[in-house]
Amino acid sequence: MALIVAYDVHFYDRLEALFPHNLSVGKLFEGDRLAAEETAFRNGSMQAAYYIMALRAVGLDVAPISGFDKKKVQEEFFGGTTCEVNFLCGVGHGDPEMLFDRLPRLNFEEISSVI
Numbered sequence: 001m002a003l004i005v006a007y008d009v010h011f012y013d014r015l016e017a018l019f020p021h022n023l024s025v026g027k028l029f030e031g032d033r034l035a036a037e038e039t040a041f042r043n044g045s046m047q048a049a050y051y052i053m054a055l056r057a058v059g060l061d062v063a064p065i066s067g068f069d070k071k072k073v074q075e076e077f078f079g080g081t082t083c084e085v086n087f088l089c090g091v092g093h094g095d096p097e098m099l100f101d102r103l104p105r106l107n108f109e110e111i112s113s114v115i
């Protein structure tokens with residue numbers, strides 16, 4: 001199964017559902033497309049990461065993919081909407097013959113500093 005992760009640049013139209021304790025933040029984004037895009041992209045990416053963890057926690061394999069034709073997916077699935085494609089995920093049970101181990105990570109000292 002393929003999962004399309006997208007973000008709604010007009011997320012601030014749904015603040016009553018998403019951020020009911022401070023509806024006035026919507027004013028920050030109306031008329032500031034760049035701020036709205038940046039916020040939607042950041043928050044949507046984080047929510048997608050949690051979603052990937054949840055899917056993996058229930059035993060599914062999840063493979064994020066950023067190497068795809070974004071324009072085509074955008075046109076096919078989100079034409080005429082305020083949503084923008086971020087990335088795809090393959091979701092299911094991978095063929096054990098084809099799966100590879102967890103990718104390497106940089107160590108803590110390389111990617112962070114404690115001050």
Ligand SMILES: Cc1cc2nc3c(=O)[nH]c(=O)nc-3n(C[C@H](O)[C@H](O)[C@H](O)COP(=O)(O)O)c2cc1C
Binds near residue numbers: 064087
């Ligand atoms: C946002 C994102 C996009 C990715 N895009 C690709 C891709 O286009 N092609 C690819 O071979 N791997 C891609 N990867 C890596 C694989 O999906 C990777 O195998 C997967 O994240 C599992 O590895 P992990 O255990 O290190 O998370 C991407 C990973 C992330 C997080």
